[in-house]
Amino acid sequence: MVNQIIQDRLAAMRAVMAEDGVDWYLVPTADFHNSEYVDAYFKVRQFLCNFSGSNGTLIIGKDCAGLWTDGRYFIQAEKELAGTGVTLYRMQEEGVPTKEEFLLQNMEEGQTLGFDGRVVDARFGRKLEKKLAPKNIVFSYEKDLADRVWKDRPALPCHPVTVLDEALCGQSVEEKLEALRRKMREKDPFIKGHFLSKLDDLMWLFNIRGGDVACNPVAFCYAWITMEECHLFLQTGEMTEALKAHAEKYRIILHDYSETADFLKACPMEGRVLCDMGNVSCAFYGILSERGKVVDGPNPTELLKAVKNPVELAHMREVYKKDSAALCRFIYWLKKTVGKEPLTEYTAAQHLDHLRSQVDGFLDLSFPTISAYGPNAAMMHYAATETDCAALAPEGMLLVDSGGQYLGGTTDVTRTIVLGPVSAEIKAHFTAVARGMLQLSDARFLYGCTGRNLDILARQPMWEQNIDYKCGTGHGVGYILNVHEGPQNIRWRYAEGMKEAVIEAGMDVTNEPGVYIEGSHGIRTENVMVAVNGEKNGDGQFMHFETLTYAPIDLEAIDLSLMGPKDIERLNRYHAAVYETIAPLLDAEEAAWLREATRAVGV
DSSP: OHHHHHHHHHHHHHHHHHHTTOSEEEEOSOOTTOOSSOOGGGTHHHHHHOOOOSSOEEEEOSSOEEEEEOGGGHHHHHHHHTTTTOEEEETTSTTOOOHHHHHHHHOOTTOEEEOOTTSSBHHHHHHHHHHHGGGTOEEEOSOOGGGGTOTTOOOOOOOOOEEOOHHHHSSOHHHHHHHHHHHHHHHOTTEEEEEEOOHHHHHHHHTEEOOSBTTBOOOOEEEEEESSOEEEEEOGGGOOHHHHHHHHHTTOEEEEGGGHHHHHHHSOOOSEEEEOTTTSBHHHHHHHHHHSOEEEOOOHHHHHHHBOOHHHHHHHHHHHHHHHHHHHHHHHHHHHHBTTBOOBHHHHHHHHHHHHHTSTTEEEESSOOEEEEGGGGGSTTOOOOSSSOOBOOSSSEEEEEEOEEETTEEOOEEEEEEOSOOOHHHHHHHHHHHHHHHHHHTOEEETTOBHHHHHHHHHHHHHTTTOOOSSOSEEEOOSSSOSSEEEEEEOSOOOTTOOOOBOOTTBEEEEOOEEEETTTEEEEOBEEEEEEEEEEETTEEEEEEEEOOOOOOOGGGOOGGGOOHHHHHHHHHHHHHHHHHHGGGSOHHHHHHHHHHTOOOOO
16 A cells, blocks of 8 residues: 555655656755754654655656665665655665765656755755756755645644753853854955854854754754844744743844845855855855855854863753663563563653653653564664564563663663573674673774764774674764764764864763674664863873663673673673662662672673
C-alpha cells in the first residue's frame, strides 16, 4: 500500500515538473535554515519517497529517482524504499556516484534542474553550478513544486518564544553581541554586516529558546547584525511580551519573519557582509550577493557557542548526574522486569521517557528515544513505534540511545544492555566497543588537535577485528539546544566541505564507538565528555577529557580475556566514579544493584 502511494506521489511530482519545464528536481532534508532535524512542514523528501532518516537527498528524473544517504541509514533506507521505485545510493561507498556526479552523468545538455532555493544551502548550490557547468544546465530554484503535490501539508509551526534567565546562560546578550562583533572585525575589518540564519546560533546569541522543531528548542528566525544595529526577524505569533521587553533592553529591533527578504533588499548595506554559505539558503545568498561583497565564513557564533562557559558547565555537570541516575534506574528496572512482564522496544522506551520526565528541570527529550532489540540495533537510527516494535525476551541485548532537554543542559547517552545469554562474538564486539570508548575517554593530547587526531583511539579495537562503524565517533552537544552541535567532531574521514575544529577547553563532545552487524546485532556505548586544559610546559598545552556521563557498562557482555591490564584499570576506574557519583541519587535497592553492576573486575 505504501509503495503504491509513493509511486503515485512521484508520478504527480513528475507531472508538475513537466508543466514547469523542469527535467530533474532535487529535494534535500533541510528547512529554510539548513537544520539537521526539521518540522513536519519540511518533510517533503519523506513525503515523496518514504525515507524518514534525518539525512538524505532525493533526486527525481522523468524516468528514475534516487536517494542519497550516509552509513547511519543504509539498512533503514533499504527497508523504507523497498518497492517505491527509488534507488538507494550509499554515500561514500566504493563506486557510488555523488549527487553532483550522478546529475552530470545523467542530465542532458541544456536541461533544467529545479529545487526550492529556500531549503538548499548556497554552498551546495554553487557546487552544483560549477559541477554541471559543462552541460549548460539551467537552474530553477524559485518554486517549491512539491507544495502543489502535497495537498494536506502541515502548517508552518509557530510557538511562543521563551527568554532564558541570564543566571542559566552565564553571559548577557550584550556580551555575546560584543564578542560577535569583535570576531567580525578580526575576520575582516571591512565587514560591516552579518546575516545569521542558523537557528541554534540565533537562540544562543539572544538567550532565547523556541518550539518550532520537535526536541530542538529553536524558533524560526533570522538576524541582520551591523556594528551599530541588531535586527531580529520572528513570526509575530512567537513574540511574547517577555521577548519584547528583552529586545528593548538590548536594543534589538524586532520584525516579522516574512519581512526578511524585503528588508535585506532595502536596508543600508555598506562594506562587506559575512555569511556562512553552508547555512544560508541560495535564495538569501542571492539577495545578499546582489547588494554587495559577501564574505563566506563560519558564523562566529558557532565557535563561541561550542565553548561552554563556566556557568553552563556547572549546570551541565549537575544535569548529567540527574540524567545518568534516571538511566541507571531504567537499566535496573529493565533487567529486573524482562522475562517476567510483557515488554517491547516501545514500552521500554516509554518507561525511560517517564523516568526522565520526573527529573527536576525536565523540558523535553533531546531526540526520540532509540530502543532497538537484537537485529534492529544494527540500524543506527532505528525507531520503534507502538504498532511496529519487537517484543523483548530474556536473551540478547537492547540498545537504548536517549537524552533529555533540561533547564541546565542537553544530554545524549547510549547503553547496550544485556537481557540474557549472548554469543562469544557479541561479547567480543561489545568488549571492543568498551575498550575504544574508555581509551578515548582517557586521551591526553596537545592543544591544536582536532577530532581527526583522536578518532583512532576509539576505533582501533574495532579495526583490529577488521570491522568498522559507518559514522563519526563524536559530535558536540548544545546547551539547552540541539543534541548535535558543531564545529567540533570526532571522525577519521575527511570529506569535502566537512567542518573541522581544534578541540578547545570547554567544548563538549560525545564518545560513541559501535559495531553494527546487519541481521544480527548492534552495539553502541556513548558518553559525553568536556575538554579541559591539563599541564602546560615547554612542549605545549596538554589537554584531556572530563566525563559527564555516569552509567555502568554492562559487565555481563565483557570478555576480560580480550582486555589488557590498562583496559581493565580504565573500566574499574570509570565504574568506581559511576558508583560514587550516582549511588547517593538512588534508593537502597537500586544502589545495591549499582554496586554489583560497577564492581571491580580482573583484580
